[in-house]
Amino acid sequence: MIQIAALCYRGEGAGREVLLITSRDTGRWVIPKGGLMRGRDAAEAAAEEAWEEAGVRPVAIPAEAIGEFRYLKTKRSGLPVPVRVLVYPMEVAGLEESFPEAGQRRLAWHAPREAATMVAEPGLREIFERFHVASSDVALL
Numbered sequence: 001m002i003q004i005a006a007l008c009y010r011g012e013g014a015g016r017e018v019l020l021i022t023s024r025d026t027g028r029w030v031i032p033k034g035g036l037m038r039g040r041d042a043a044e045a046a047a048e049e050a051w052e053e054a055g056v057r058p059v060a061i062p063a064e065a066i067g068e069f070r071y072l073k074t075k076r077s078g079l080p081v082p083v084r085v086l087v088y089p090m091e092v093a094g095l096e097e098s099f100p101e102a103g104q105r106r107l108a109w110h111a112p113r114e115a116a117t118m119v120a121e122p123g124l125r126e127i128f129e130r131f132h133v134a135s136s137d138v139a140l141l
Contacts, residue, residue, distance in 0.1 A: 001073070001083045004042045005033035006050035006090040007066065007127065008058075010109070017109040018128065019092065020118060021054050024104050029118040032056070033085055046088040054107055055099035059091040067130070069123025087127055 008019035008031065020029040032053040037045040043061050050056035065086040072080040095107070110118065116128035 001081055003033050003035055003083055003085045004046040004049065005031050005085050005087045006046040006056065006058075007031055007087050007131065008050055008054065008056050008090045008092050009112075009131070010092045016112065016131075018112050018115045018131065019054060019056070020108050020110060020115055022106045024101070028120055029108075029115075031087070031119075031124070042086055043088050046086075047090060050090055051096075052100040053105060055096035055102065056090065057093045057096060059093045062088050062090065064088075067123075067127045069121050069127060071121045071123075085124075087124075089131075 009016055010019075011017050019031070021032060022028065023030050032046070032050040034045070034049040034052075036042060037048060040048065042065070043063060047056075047058050047061045050058065066089050067087050069085050069087065071083055071085070073083045074080050112128045112132035116125040116132070119125055119128070
């Protein structure tokens with residue numbers, strides 16, 4: 001199974017932060033993600049998930065994924081299904097107060113390195129660590 005996700009961020013350099021949201025079922029920290037959508041490319045679907053789950057209005061929709069991670073999704077039947085998640089960086093222009101899943105999730109901004117300690121998926125942790133290094137490198141240029 002393939003899903004898409006939005007790594008929503010704001011700020012630059014050492015001040016860059018990423019947006020974490022809670023999952024609706026377990027309350028663990030994740031990033032907005034979901035399935036591919038008919039009539040939309042993967043990046044557009046990631047932007048739609050960011051809107052539905054967190055009220056994100058992106059600056060622009062990216063063309064390329066910055067990475068991927070894998071996890072096991074437990075279906076309602078109780079069976080685990082392997083999922084490959086493509087991650088698209090999404091600079092946030094703003095957050096709307098009213099969006100489809102408002103009130104169903106908590107949202108929080110964190111430094112990428114801190115966010116890496118809060119998520120369960122090792123591959124997502126690695127993406128946050130690389131994103132932290134990239135933001136630090138930008139600050140040093």
